[in-house]
Amino acid sequence: AVGVARAHAADGASARHGFEAERAGGGVAVVGADDVGLARFAAVVFVGLADGLVPRTAPVPALLDDDERGRLNEALSAGLPLAAASTAADPGDFALTVLSARERLTLLRPRSGSDGSYLAASPYFRAAAIALEGSPLSACDVDASPRVAVGVGHARPSEPPGPGVAAWEARRSGDRYSVYEGIVDPGALVRLEQQLPAEGLSPTRLETYAGCPFRFLVENVYAVRRRSADRFGVDPRDRGSLVHEVLERFLRAVSDDGPPDEARRDEQLAILDDTIDTVFASYQERMPPFAAVRDQTRTAIRADLHRWWELETADAGSAAAPRWKPLMFEVPFGRAGDNSEVAHESVRIDTDAGPVELSGRIDRIDISADGTSFRVVDYKTGNPPLPGAAPGLQLPIYVRAAASITGLSVDAGSAEYFHVTRRAGYARTDPEIDAGTGLDRAVSDLCAPIAAGDFHPEPRTCRATGGCEYPEICGRAIAELVRGRTGDPRTTGGTP
Numbered sequence: 001a002v003g004v005a006r007a008h009a010a011d012g013a014s015a016r017h018g019f020e021a022e023r024a025g026g027g028v029a030v031v032g033a034d035d036v037g038l039a040r041f042a043a044v045v046f047v048g049l050a051d052g053l054v055p056r057t058a059p060v061p062a063l064l065d066d067d068e069r070g071r072l073n074e075a076l077s078a079g080l081p082l083a084a085a086s087t088a089a090d091p092g093d094f095a096l097t098v099l100s101a102r103e104r105l106t107l108l109r110p111r112s113g114s115d116g117s118y119l120a121a122s123p124y125f126r127a128a129a130i131a132l133e134g135s136p137l138s139a140c141d142v143d144a145s146p147r148v149a150v151g152v153g154h155a156r157p158s159e160p161p162g163p164g165v166a167a168w169e170a171r172r173s174g175d176r177y178s179v180y181e182g183i184v185d186p187g188a189l190v191r192l193e194q195q196l197p198a199e200g201l202s203p204t205r206l207e208t209y210a211g212c213p214f215r216f217l218v219e220n221v222y223a224v225r226r227r228s229a230d231r232f233g234v235d236p237r238d239r240g241s242l243v244h245e246v247l248e249r250f251l252r253a254v255s256d257d258g259p260p261d262e263a264r265r266d267e268q269l270a271i272l273d274d275t276i277d278t279v280f281a282s283y284q285e286r287m288p289p290f291a292a293v294r295d296q297t298r299t300a301i302r303a304d305l306h307r308w309w310e311l312e313t314a315d316a317g318s319a320a321a322p323r324w325k326p327l328m329f330e331v332p333f334g335r336a337g338d339n340s341e342v343a344h345e346s347v348r349i350d351t352d353a354g355p356v357e358l359s360g361r362i363d364r365i366d367i368s369a370d371g372t373s374f375r376v377v378d379y380k381t382g383n384p385p386l387p388g389a390a391p392g393l394q395l396p397i398y399v400r401a402a403a404s405i406t407g408l409s410v411d412a413g414s415a416e417y418f419h420v421t422r423r424a425g426y427a428r429t430d431p432e433i434d435a436g437t438g439l440d441r442a443v444s445d446l447c448a449p450i451a452a453g454d455f456h457p458e459p460r461t462c463r464a465t466g467g468c469e470y471p472e473i474c475g476r477a478i479a480e481l482v483r484g485r486t487g488d489p490r491t492t493g494g495t496p
Contacts, residue, residue, distance in 0.1 A: 334359025
């Protein structure tokens with residue numbers, strides 16, 4: 001079928017009825033953007049993309065708010081339009097219309113109205129032009145840029161396509177990954193190394209690469225930071241940092257008397273509550289500006305950590321007969337410490353690409369009652385990874401570092417991820433890789449492609465660890481793109 005989408009259908013009900021009839025038998029469907037929904041067409045033509053038409057807005061006099069317009073209308077019968085009454089097409093309708101085109105999408109805009117007056121491009125048209133150009137465009141640039149003219153359908157074949165068009169063409173064709181999917185030219189690797197953070201390679205960054213090399217490139221080389229999608233809630237990263245700080249301060253406060261102890265319930269829970277309030281107050285600037293949301297967040301954290309305390313008392317034993325005693329907290333090794341800290345030695349691993357120095361920070365190291373064994377605990381505030389996620393590397397690296405710090409052997413150590421929320425069920429997860437030869441082999445396998453400049457996307461493992469955090473960069477069709485790279489040995493498939 002060939003879909004022809006207009007900005008507004010004259011009759012929504014009849015347009016929808018006609019669309020269903022045409023869709024069933026093939027042919028051309030002329031519909032409004034709000035009627036497309038989840039349909040798919042071979043080609044879509046979206047017409048009328050001029051400012052004031054799409055999205056349709058009523059002309060609103062500047063310098064007057066709705067109350068002032070209402071009083072003038074009542075006193076003088078002025079007939080001034082109200083901003084609240086303006087109609088604007090949902091951006092979601094435009095997005096669904098764009099996504100409904102399987103093979104070809106044509107966006108058309110009128111340059112003048114019926115009276116000959118100039119019509120500026122719709123903000124939707126301009127957004128599409130910016131995506132094709134690959135760089136910001138002013139309203140005037142949309143008309144003047146020959147590169148964009150090629151991308152949006154004006155025939156100027158003598159002009160070269162812009163970088164946005166070139167990237168789009170490269171991603172929709174070819175059976176191997178290219179520079180537009182994270183394959184870095186060897187000549188650029190030296191410059192990219194200069195962009196890496198000063199603290200070097202950490203277990204978390206190595207895990208990121210194992211899960212999705214392209215995400216590693218975006219976060220650690222291009223230094224892109226994801227914005228929280230929830231404007232009214234707490235950023236998960238801030239919540240995680242807050243919980244980590246509370247646990248560190250609380251355990252430092254009570255550890256001199258032994259591990260968390262049921263016999264000291266009232267005393268220790270009072271210390272925990274005070275610690276939550278103190279740390280929460282220091283995070284006020286990172287919290288949303290809504291008292292109800294802040295209060296709800298603090299209440300939820302308090303409930304999570306009260307239950308964590310109960311589980312800790314059962315796990316640690318008692319002050320008289322402890323099984324594990326917290327020994328050290330937030331322990332830096334390698335280049336992870338700041339100027340006020342003395343970091344312990346980094347973890348060095350010899351790989352086929354050369355020696356690698358790993359730096360990090362261990363949430364907590366416990367020591368057994370007899371002092372012959374140790375345990376690493378790494379707190380998590382998110383959900384456990386789904387099946388299919390890349391094996392975790394943090395714990396075996398931390399065990400290797402903790403062995404050096406405690407003076408005990410690697411074989412005397414154990415480790416666990418401790419998910420300290422009710423939502424995650426307080427799950428405890430053991431490492432999937434041993435801290436000996438298994439770790440050496442895993443790190444070597446990852447460092448070889450890093451040294452070769454391979455940062456291709458891996459949507460399967462990325463999804464298993466919570467989903468892509470950069471859909472604006474990867475694009476909605478990333479899994480389909482990966483499946484199309486059939487000639488590339490790195491292709492492992494799209495979605496699970």
